[in-house]
Amino acid sequence: MELSAARCYLKRQLPLLVVVLIAAAHRGSLPLASFVASTPGAPSARGQTHGAPNVFNLYLCICYRSEAFGAMRTRGSTRQLAEVAYVPPSPRYHDQGRRIVTEEASRPAATDDAPRAEAMPLSPPLPAPPHDLDSPSHVLIVGDFADINGGQAKVALDSARMLADAGVQVTFFAACGPVSRRLEHKRISVICLDQPTILDDPNRLRAMRRGIWNGEAAKRLTAVIDGLDPTDTVIHCHGYAKGLSPAIGPVLANAPMPVLFTMHEYFLACPNGGFYDYRKQEICTRRPLGASCLATNCDARHMLHKGWRVTRQVATWGPGQLPGGLTDVAYISELQREVMTPHLGRKVRLHHVPNPVDAPELPPVDPRQNDIFLFVGRLSQEKGAAQFAEAARRAGVRAMFLGDGEQSETVRRLNPEAEILGWQPPEAVQEALGRARALVFPSLWYEGQPLVPIEALMRGVPVICGTWSAARECVEHGENGLVYRQPTVDALADALTRIDDVPTFDPLPLRQRLGPDAHRRRLLDLYGEMLARRRAA
Template sequence: MHVVLVADHAAINGGQAKVAIESALGLAARGVRVSLFAAVGPVDPRLEPAGIRVVCLGQDDIATARNKLVFAAQAIWNGAARRALARELAACDPRDTVVHVHAFAKALSPSIGPALRASGLPCLYTMHEFFLVCPTGGFYAYPEQQICHRTPMSVSCIVANCDARSYPRKAARMVRHVGLTQVARLPELLSHVITISDLQERVVRPLLPPGTVFHRVDNPIAVAQAPLRDGPPGDFLFVGRISTEKGAPIFAEAARLAGARAVFVGDGPERADLAARYPEAVMLGWRDAAGVQDLMRQARALVFPSVWYEGQPLTVYEALACGTPVIVSDVCAGREAVVDGETGFWFRSGDPAALATHLRSLSDDGLATRMGRAAYDRYWAAPLSLDAHLDRLARVYETVMRGADARGPVGARAVATA
């Protein structure tokens, strides 16, 4: 089997790229021929020594682009990426190749659609976020600070100023979404969709074509099993982007109400304001993966107060693997990992008082310890390891390729879908 992974970035800069690159390395270690096609460098130095073919276009993303107007045009329709991907796929053997799209919205754009369709190769898509169905990718109205329930590209969606930055950027994203649905026709083309949570599938299923086939493949969690901590549990911990949509202000206020100490690991637009308003909170900044896991093992609980859907928040699973209870918002996908009252608590989203109630409960050392043990035992009974991820992924690839074979020769499929 030859697996061609398509992603915006060729190095780890977040959860999407981490899953794509770690799965590429894992597949290659199993003897699978792997290629990675990406727009933005640098290239992860582990890829090529592992025998993975890397095609990186050396393009910009929004963080590196010096000319924002030029990048906006690239994000709407990246012609160079379309041409380069078409050349790459034309050289693939249709008898053994499957194309797995991980990301396109940050740099590659919907222009990958015509290249995928022209190749006639079987393809699938992992929905790390919601750009395939939502023009802003998150079903979240930033000015309102709440989940958006509008139908994508309906009149109410079009007139809504829901973008994190400005309505003109929302307008550019809507133009891109028209290209995605009407020109590239990606929702029809990517008829096999991997979801990473039950909530995610429930949200997107009504918005995708009726023939869409959904596959559940959990992301791998990179935590090594270690003994549970000795001694009493420590502080309540927040890990991630310190922002409104992640619920950071809710945690800070709840901790004050409960008389608990809030410890933040990460950075983001709300950090300075929260540090000024809540001087009792501890701001540690970013830590490497090992440092974060050490803090999790010492923590009383991880607090995950996100007020939007999320996909599959890895920090929740990492905390459980470390033997740390999790207090999670009841609207986000992280709740699926937490057994309410056993391995942590759910709380009413956006409500600091409700969160404070659970902080007070877990101030009891005995309860925090019992819940930590339950979290640890439950996670390690069926860990989300890289091997488990790759096993499931291999079965999905086989299903997708069998379905393509049943539809007839590649040439006929390409003509039929052109």
């Protein structure tokens, strides 16, 4: 019995041991060549290979056979296991005049604005209106999703529309469909690999492998880049961690035209993308892939999932050449710049490009006539939903939640009087803002550049947030909101009771600073600067 127990223990710990050896090799403690080698892959015109490192296959096989992983698989939800990527049959695209279609059968879509766009109407490149000679005539936008399923994808799609409206030809490259109708524009062509999101593949082993190294995405992106004019094109990447994988890193690093990478989160440095310890429910300050990081299970799910994330991070820093292969990186908040600068290479040029916020043309709110303290977002621990529920109960204020998540029952238990309305369409969110005394943003992690607080401020609704969150950058304490200093229920409850200290304010300056027009100008100016630098080199 003792021998059997010992074998079971070793079997459970073996995946973590493999990850530690990989990380040690990456850090230089062991020869990396002893552990990492590329499987045969199709070389591109620039001699790149897109095969997955063999060590990743070894780790995934061990995980798949371990008892702990088996228990996770039998517990049910495919979401137990994380951002794991689907490996569909290779989609083959045919150009049929002005349409691109895939041979794969269409799947039902889960999208907010398009039931399915399996065949996106495309137009051939049109002559662009006159624009600055230093600005590109073509921009290749690269991202995980061709549909809006979060803030990152929304910014990528909105940027494509803004550039196309300004006369720039845009190619939009994405791993995961469906294709949003927002990309229907005479100057936007779409190349979507039609791979489901990382969470959707029923074959979890295959999905995990693609999440670490999506060779198909790398090969197809290389083919697209090879067909573009490097003297008049800029590539703008909006992320890789949920579909494209670190495999696109070498493609970006070796591209013959300027590349801009926008950080919407923290995956370039942190294995879980947020510098947040989900177990301790606090911001993490450990050195990524350091001894303390490897020894700590900070993941919201399971230690094996932390091991998978670490393996992906090794792939990112090693064969993925991220962030080492990048020269121009955009940050969306000053807090993000402070956190990420120590983890980026010395040659990286940093550019502040905040996300655009297109607030509807609605009259400003008079919050002093309202009594609702509004929360909009996912009901999860890192978003502080439960903390706000309890703080509102203690402060004796009316709490309303627009959103859903794993902590919905906890919120109900902590504050039975709270109104939990679930996810709502944009019009309903704006209607709720019109009835809000304040927008409460109690997120417990750094965030990138949260959009909901900005949307509230643009309506004249004050915002309550913590000093550790990027939301603080638009909140002037005592002027248009309140910033509390400790991530505790008591501190938040005290802020809720002091909302009358905030006067009414003019939202127009913020609208002008972060509106779509300002964002488009920033992008075109930055693209022109990058092109001019490349031409002068």
